[in-house]
Amino acid sequence: MTRSVRRTRGSGRIPRTCRTRRTVRVVGAGAAALLTLSACSSSSDAGSDAAAGPDSSAKLAGTVTVFAAASLQESFTTLGKRFEKKHPGTKVTFSFGGSDTLAASITGGAPADVFAAASPKTMAIVTNEKDAVGTPATFVRNQLEIATLPGNPDKVSSLKDLTRSGLKVVLCDKTVPCGSAAQKALEAADLELTPVSYEQDVKSALTKVELKEADAAVVYKTDVKAAGDRVAGVDFPESAEAINDYPISLLKSARNPNTAKAFIELVKSAEGQKVLTEAGFLKP
Structure with a gap:
């Protein structure tokens, strides 16, 4: 004979969707209850987890x-x-x-x-x-460095040397970070420099030197290092005034x-x- 159970507000009983079968042995009731409560908690939290963002434990693909x-x-x-x-x-x-x-x-x-x-x-x-x-x-x-032709045949040793007449110098466009940083360095040295061209990114500026279309360029230390023996690098103190985050x-x-x-x-x-x-x- 099945006894009906009257459900009242605040009774503390587990909702129908979370009840375990009544045939579970008494010795396992505690564990069953814990598992049941855990399952209820997981289902109720699923919506909030989805709202918080993607699941970081998901397999990356x-x-x-x-x-x-x-x-x-x-x-x-x-x-x-x-x-x-x-x-x-x-x-x-x-x-x-x-x-x-x-x-x-x-x-x-x-x-x-x-x-x-x-x-x-x-x-x-x-x-x-x-x-x-x-x-x-x-x-x-990142910090700036002067890139010159291999062996530095023009004997460039400072930012001021780039203003010498007849020296073909390339800068990054003023709108890109390497160009903006170069302008800061020039201002720190109280120098004005008119390049033969402004390039849209630092790789383009460096390529001009690698192809011997320019004698020097103001680029990043990282680009000089990546170029290896295709260019020579010259440090200059004003670069400390224009380090980019x-x-x-x-x-x-x-x-x-x-x-x-x-x-x-x-x-x-x-x-x-x-x-x-x-x-x-x-x-x-």
Whole structure:
């Protein structure tokens, strides 16, 4: 004979959807009750978890699209390969270029998961449009250096030497971080310099020297190092007045946020920092 149970508000009984079968032995009732309560809690919290964001414990898969400053090309390519090796089934694709151009593409709707800029100013183009998630994190810094032809045949030893008549010098455009930093350094040295050309990103400026289309260029230390014996590097003290912070951020339009977050964590990790500092970047 089955006894009916009257349900009253505040009775403390477990809801029908969470009750266990009455045939469970008494010795296991405590464990059964705990399991039941746990199951109820999980189901009720599921909605809030989904609202909070993607599940970080989910298996990483799919493609991550990273827009990154041109100066990050070598180190990020290395980190992308390591990421894919650690997480089979993932793929990291990159778009490298001038930070201002990349930022404009993002605010214009270009599909990307991660943005790594060469200055807070260019990152602000994205954050001001509320296209970034949270506060961007500075992960490295970079300093300028003069790149000359191999062996430095023009005997360039200072920023002032770049103002010599007849010397063909290339700078990054003033709108991109390496160009803005070069202008700060020139102002710190109280110098004026008219280059033979302004380039849209630091790699383009360096290429002019590598192809012997220019005698010198003001670029980043990381780019001089990456070029190897194709150029010679000359330090100058005014570069300390124009060190750029590099911020990185997940983008609001990210199609693969879990995997994108994991790539950002690799960049910020000890392993990522080792790759970046070996490339010549400074720690934040």
